[in-house]
Each structure stands twice: as C-alpha cells, then as structure tokens.
C-alpha cells in the first residue's frame with residue numbers, strides 16, 4: 337500500500353504541532369513494508385528535511401511542483417514537474433514583481449522554493465493585494481490564496497498531477513485500490529476530486545463549505561483530527577481481513 341498524505345493539519349495538528357501519532361504512523365507503515373509519501377505545499381527545502389530526518393523514500397512538494405526521492409545510493413534527487421522555461425518565466429516574473437511592487441513581502445521560505453513562490457499577503461493592504469493579483473492575471477501567472485500565503489507559479493501544478501506522475505514513473509506496479517490519500521483543506525481538492533481513495537481528517541469540517549470537491553470518506557470526531565485520524569484509519573485498514 338502507498339499512503340499519500342498532506343502535511344499541515346493532516347500529519348500535524350492544526351496548531352502545527354508534531355505529535356507522537358505522526359511517528360506512530362511512520363512506524364506502523366514501515367513495519368508493514370508499505371510507504372508513506374508526504375504531499376505538501378511546503379517548499380522543496382522542507383522536502384530535503386523530510387527525506388533526511390524521517391524514514392521516507394519520496395515526497396511531493398510545492399503543491400505538486402516537484403518530486404523528491406532517494407536514489408539507489410541514498411542521494412536525494414529533485415524532479416521538477418514543470419519545464420525549465422516555466423521555472424525561468426517564474427524567476428523573471430518574480431524579479432519584475434519586486435520592481436513593480438517593492439513593498440510586496442515574499443514569504444521567508446520563497447528562497448528555498450523551486451516551482452512556486454509565496455507572498456505574505458497579510459502584511460499588505462487589501463488594495464495592494466488586489467493590484468498584485470491583477471498584475472498576475474495580466475502576466476498569465478497562476479496563483480492561489482490560502483489562509484497565510486498567495487502562492488504563485490507558471491505551468492500546470494497540482495497535488496493530483498504530482499501524485500499521478502509519481503505513480504506512473506516511480507511506482508508503476510501500484511494498484512489504485514491500494515493507494516490512499518489523506519488531507520484537510522482546499523489545497524487538497526485536486527486529490528479529493530480525482531483520486532478514488534481520498535480521506536478527510538475530521539478537522540476538515542472547518543473548511544467544508546469552501547470545497548467544491550469533498551473527500552470520498554470524511555472522518556468524524558475530535559479523536560480523528562489530523563494525525564490521530566490518519567493513524568486510526570490506517571490501523572483500521574490493516575485490521576481488515
């Protein structure tokens with residue numbers, strides 16, 4: 337089995353704390369010789385941290401913009417899922433954006449990003465946010481607004497496209513019925529829409545009204561919030577005959 341999972345709010349609690357359940361999930365999946373693949377909007381450099389500090393072989397970062405995996409020698413390989421031309425266009429656009437709107441606060445981790453950048457829009461006035469988004473529309477730059485960031489990128493990027501690519505190229509033997517995805521928020525929506533075995537942890541209830549596509553399975557109750565929900569669900573799957 338392969339378990340794909342979002343990180344923030346799914347493998348961590350919503351207050352961003354890392355709890356023992358996260359380590360129990362990794363241990364349980366490893367004991368069964370199965371695989372956990374983190375699929376997160378966090379930057380490439382977070383992916384390096386995941387692969388060097390946890391017993392994982394691959395992760396999909398920047399909302400599906402880049403796959404990281406360990407090769408046969410245990411070295412990390414970075415595989416961007418958009419072309420170099422799109423990465424260059426993003427770099428040029430970011431430089432122009434900084435010139436045109438010198439006050440735009442890029443997120444502190446933007447320097448560690450490869451296929452997207454992020455803006456701390458809460459540090460900006462509302463009008464400036466509208467101006468920046470208008471400028472992105474004019475320049476054909478894609479963006480999404482989360483609770484904290486406006487992420488922007490060039491080319492086709494989504495968590496689903498990242499997972500689809502990973503399965504086709506790196507795990508071609510995997511059967512769809514043995515692959516699962518866990519998530520908690522609108523940036524997991526492409527997986528809820530297109531991936532059959534999708535599970536929402538119970539804290540997803542806070543943003544259910546913002547989702548056009550809901551997970552097929554929705555966990556309930558505080559005992560199934562974030563990593564507790566993932567752990568319970570994985571345990572349940574292993575108990576099935």
Ligand SMILES: [Mg+2]
Nearest residue numbers: 342344345521
């Ligand atoms: Mg999340």
